[in-house]
Amino acid sequence: MEKIKDLKSELSELxxxxxLHPTSSIKMQQESGPAYIFVKGRGIYLEEISGETFIDxxxxxxxxxxxxxxxxLGRVANEQMNTMAFSSAFSTYSHEPAIxxxxxxxxxxxxxxxVCFFTSGGSESNDSAIKMARHYWKLKGKPERKKILSRKLAYHGVSMGATSATGIPEFHEMTSSxxxxxxxxxSPNARSWSEIEDVDLTCIDETIKIIEKEGPETIAAFIMEPIQGAGGMIIPPNxxxxxxxxICDKYGILLIADEIITGFGRTGxxxxxxxxxxxxxxxxxxxxITSGYIPLGAVIFSDRIHQELIELSTGTLFHGFTYSGHPTACMVGLKNIEIIENENLVQNTEQRGIELSKGLTKLEEKHWSVGGIRNKGLLGAFELYQDCTSKKRFDPSLGVAKRVVDECLKRKLIVRPITYEGTDTIAIAPPLISTKEEIxxxxxxxxxxxSVVESQLNG
Incomplete structure (x- = not known):
């Protein structure tokens, strides 16, 4: 035990x-060190260096x-590394894993x-889609079509283009330009089943006004998450x-779907x-695409767009990353997809999603502060309100969502608070292999x- 304590102390100081941690409080890290140091993962569980086990x-x-x-996935990566760990895909060089x-x-x-263009991750994928949309219109003799229409509360990544497409102010304020x-x-901003089932699409009318004000002839593409993740787990209304x-078809605007969170079975x-x-x-x-075992991403194009790129292009496509189509990453991706298919994880997620929905309904019925329950498969959330009937929010200074998350951590469950625009949202997205008992x-x-936080608030 002393050895573990010594190792944890050493690693904490290092x-x-x-x-320098991504998306973290630098001050908090310097005052307290890393919150947890994880050493092992099995199934839906992560083991911390102290030996404590958490539900991920x-x-x-x-x-x-x-x-x-x-x-x-480790075995297939090892086999590929021993055969050919890497080779470039530039200048039309190719290899079987990417193909x-x-x-x-x-x-x-x-x-x-x-048709796929490979990247190393989500931000690169969204940056690439944005660049390719603008490139497409330039090839078609319409270079004025360069604006990208995104949404408030959208999250598309942290590279320059992806940050600019992100509609969360905090990410914009981090940089000077x-x-x-x-x-x-x-954003539709639907935060309950009733709002999701509502056919009131006022935001559509507002979007049309924005398109017409900007001039549809200046807009290259509309980028959207089917379900907004980091912005608040917002499922769009029917x-x-x-x-x-x-609307995109009417105005000739390309539609880009950001499936970085929602892809590969997550929603059922x-x-x-x-x-x-x-x-x-x-x-x-x-x-x-690889279940996080190795970095990989992609932009997938329609045949129509691909055919026009073929017909209109005259030289080199001056866009690409060193690791576009990384052979080891591609082999891991193939094995990961094979597991998703062979173990029927999409169907499992659909069933677990039904059970999660029932569980959240009971949670809402039991607790006065819980409302706005919603999920698609194993992508879900609930809201915390001072008054669920009027949807009155808690004072942000109370940090209610964070307090609930901290109480979950005490019970060895890792979940995420989302508090943009004064909300108190608890997000959940367990692995697709989760069982009924684990849900x-x-x-x-x-x-x-x-219950603990409600008791504190009532006290």
Whole structure:
């Protein structure tokens, strides 16, 4: 035990001196060191260096879809590394893993999304889609079509283009400048089943006004998450996605679906847009493509867009990353998809999602502060209100969502608070391998945690 304490202390000091953490409080790290140092993962569980075991209720960063500790992915990575760890895909050089994965993705994606451009992750995928949309219109002799329409509360990543497409003010305030030509439409902001089922699409009318004010002839693409993740787990109201597809078609605007969180079974379908029978012109993916075991992402283009690029291009496509189509990453992606299919994880997620919905309903019925329950598959959330009937929010200074999350952590459950625009949202996204018993355990922990915080608030 003393050895473990000594090791944890050593690593904590090294962490403070040498590791600048992403999306973290620098001050908090320097005062307290790393919150946890994880050393092992198995199934839906993570083990901390002290030996404590936690339920990974967020699949880490919405990405460990097939769960932790899958040795199959390690073996296939080892085999590929021993054969050919890396080779470039520039200058039309190619290799079998990238070719096979591109073909496999074309079989999984809806409609005519059949052509892949590989990246190392989500931000690179969204940046690439944005650049390719502008490139597409330039080739078509319409370089004035360069604006990107995004949405408030959208999250698309942290590289320059992806940050600019993100509609969360905190990410904009971090830097002194953003990429130009980004416009933000309203988010549907549906935060309960009743709002999701509502056919009031006022935000569509507002979006049309923005498009007409900017001039549709200046807009290259509309980028959207089928379900907004980091911005608040916002499931669009019925009819919204179809209406946006029709608007894009009417005004000649390309539709980019950011499936980085929602892809590869997370919502109970292989891709989120399938819930609403919508096919985008481009789809961006990452995270679940390898279940986080190795960095990989992609932009998947429709045959129509690809054919026009073929016909209009005259020289080199001056866009690409060193690790576009990384052979080891592609082999891991293929094995990961094989596991998702062979273990029927999309169907498992659909069933677990039904059980999660029932559990959240009971949570809402039991607790006066819980409202706004919602989920698609294993992507869910609930809201915390001072008054659920009037939807009156707590004073942000109370930090209610964080307090609930802290109580969950005491009970060895990792979930995430989302507090943009004064909300108190608790997000959940456990691995797709979760069992009925594990979903019930998660909901039980939620109930215990909320009970403690409600007691504190009443006191």
């Amino acid at each position: 962490d403070k001196k040498h590791f 209720g967020m699949s880490s960063l919405w990405n460990v879809n097939i769960g932790h500790g899958r040795e199959e 096979r994965l591109a073909k496999k993705l074309s079989e999984l994606t809806p409609g005519d999304l059949n 953003l990429a130009p030509d980004f416009v933000y439409a309203p 009819g919204y996605l179809k209406a946006m597809r029709e 379908k292989m891709f989120g847009v399938e819930h609403w029978d919508v096919t985008p012109d481009m789809m961006t993916v990452a995270k679940g 019930e355990q998660i909901v039980s922990i939620f109930s215990d945690a909320v």
